Amino acid sequence: MSIPNRTTLAQLRAMTAAEVARLPLDQLALLLDEVGDLKADAKRLGDLLHDALHVRFGEAATAARRAEGKDTGRVRLEQDGFEILADLPKKVRWDQPKLAEAIATLRGWGEDPADYVATELRVPEARFSAWPPRIRALFEPARTVAAGRPSYSLELKDPA
Structure with a gap:
C-alpha cells in the first residue's frame, strides 16, 4: 500500500x-x-x-x-x-510430585514445611470460571482481578 x-x-x-x-x-x-x-x-x-x-x-x-x-x-x-x-545461569526445575512427597515427609517428622519451602498456589482462570457457584464464592475473597495492558491491531477490511 x-x-x-x-x-x-x-x-x-x-x-x-x-x-x-x-x-x-x-x-x-x-x-x-x-x-x-x-x-x-x-x-x-x-x-x-x-x-x-x-x-x-x-x-x-x-x-x-x-x-x-x-x-x-x-x-x-x-x-x-x-x-x-x-x-x-542455573535453570533449576523442581519435580512437583516429588516435592509434595518431601513436604509430606517433613510434616511426618513434625517439621513445618514453611520453614524450608515457599509455596505459591495458583488457580487457572478457566477452571475458576467453570467451578460451581458455592466453590467460587469460597475462593473469591482471595482473588484480585486487574486489567492488563490493552492491545490493538488494525486489519484492512475487504470491500464487500
Whole structure:
C-alpha cells in the first residue's frame, strides 16, 4: 500500500501519542507493520550477536568455570583490552510430585514445611470460571482481578 505524504518512522519518533492517534488508520497500519518488521529484525540481529559471542567465548568461559570448580555462574575473561562477563545461569526445575512427597515427609517428622519451602498456589482462570457457584464464592475473597495492558491491531477490511 503506497500512501502519499505518509508519516515515516523518523517523524513518528518526534510525535506525541495524541498526534499519532490523529493519523489516518491506513498510516497507523503501515507504521505498525514497519515497527513489527523492525522488532523481528532486531530480535534476529540480537540472536545473531548472542550466537557469535557464544562461538567466540563459549569454550573459554566453560574452561574458566571448570577451573573455578563450577558448571554454571559468572566468569570474567579478558581479551584485547575488554573484560568479558560470561554468565551461564542455573535453570533449576523442581519435580512437583516429588516435592509434595518431601513436604509430606517433613510434616511426618513434625517439621513445618514453611520453614524450608515457599509455596505459591495458583488457580487457572478457566477452571475458576467453570467451578460451581458455592466453590467460587469460597475462593473469591482471595482473588484480585486487574486489567492488563490493552492491545490493538488494525486489519484492512475487504470491500464487500
